Each structure stands twice: as structure tokens, then as C-alpha cells.
Amino acid sequence: MEADSRTPISPAQWPIGSEDQHSADQPLFRLDGRTALVTGAATGLGASIAMMLAKQGATIAISDKLGVDLTQTRDAVQRYQKAITFEMDVRYRDQVEKSVALAETKLGKIDILVNNAGINRPASGAGD
Numbered sequence: 001m002e003a004d005s006r007t008p009i010s011p012a013q014w015p016i017g018s019e020d021q022h023s024a025d026q027p028l029f030r031l032d033g034r035t036a037l038v039t040g041a042a043t044g045l046g047a048s049i050a051m052m053l054a055k056q057g058a059t060i061a062i063s064d065k066l067g068v069d070l071t072q073t074r075d076a077v078q079r080y081q082k083a084i085t086f087e088m089d090v091r092y093r094d095q096v097e098k099s100v101a102l103a104e105t106k107l108g109k110i111d112i113l114v115n116n117a118g119i120n121r122p123a124s125g126a127g128d
Ligand SMILES: NC(=O)c1ccc[n+]([C@@H]2O[C@H](COP(=O)([O-])OP(=O)(O)OC[C@H]3O[C@@H](n4cnc5c(N)ncnc54)[C@H](O)[C@@H]3O)[C@@H](O)[C@H]2O)c1
Pocket: 039, 040, 041, 042, 043, 044, 045, 046, 063, 064, 065, 068, 088, 089, 090, 091, 116, 117, 118, 119, 120, 121
């Protein structure tokens, strides 16, 4: 079967440097010494954001719901910077508080929060 060009590739499949393809040669900013926490980072936008922040120099705390595999994002991020992973369902305050405390223990204060976790609902329309 022919590959569907709309099917997103996983972070592990990204060639080094490929995420630069639409940016200028010089980075707009650097995040050396900063820490970032990205929720919903196993796939999609969260994985891409985690990768880009790491590339700019930030240490990353990567999280997703319980049981969701974060190894591909972690491996992609660790090409550039240290990354830690943890399970955190953003619907539950106790999980958020516990996980943020854990991230702060391991990385120090969190400078950047990317509250990306969520779902995409397909729009319903006349064609449905
Ligand atoms: N992709 C788009 O075009 C688009 C447009 C507008 C808004 N958004 C929003 O951006 C975010 C990411 O979109 P995406 O396309 O990358 O989605 P995606 O489905 O590819 O990834 C979402 C990630 O969030 C995780 N997640 C879902 N619920 C969670 C929860 N309760 N706690 C922790 N993690 C959870 C999933 O496991 C998944 O890894 C979503 O909030 C989405 O609503 C996306």
C-alpha cells in the first residue's frame, strides 16, 4: 500500500535537522539553561514543540497520559538536550501537582510551560 502523505511521521523518524526546513539559518532565540514542561508530548504538536525547545537549548520535561509511550519523543529530544519523561493526565489536579513537583525536583524551576495536551475533534459538517 502506498504511504499516505498526510500520515504524520513519528518523532523517531525525523532526520536530524529536518525540523529546520522552514526556518532561517540563524535561530531566533536561545533557551540555554532554561527548562520547559510540555504536556501531551507523545505525538503531534507537543512532540514537535518539545523537539524545537530542546534544539534551542532548553532541558525538557515531557509528559503525556498514563500508559502513552513517550520513548520516541524522548529519544528525539535527547539528540539535543536532556529530557525526563513522566505520566500526567491534565484532567486530574493531583497528577498535575505531583508531576510538576517531580519535574521541579529533577530539573529545578520550570521556566516554560506548554499546555498542549488535548484532543482534536473533527468538525462535523454537511458532508458527515
Ligand atoms: N493539530 C491541529 O491542527 C490543532 C489545531 C488547533 C488546536 N490544536 C490543539 O493542539 C493540541 C495538540 O494537537 P495535536 O494535533 O498535536 O493532537 P494529537 O492528538 O496528535 O496529540 C495530542 C496529545 O495529547 C495527549 N493527551 C490527550 N489528552 C490528554 C490528557 N488529558 N492529559 C495528557 N495528555 C493528553 C495525547 O495522548 C496526545 O499525545 C490539542 O490540544 C489540540 O486541540 C491542534
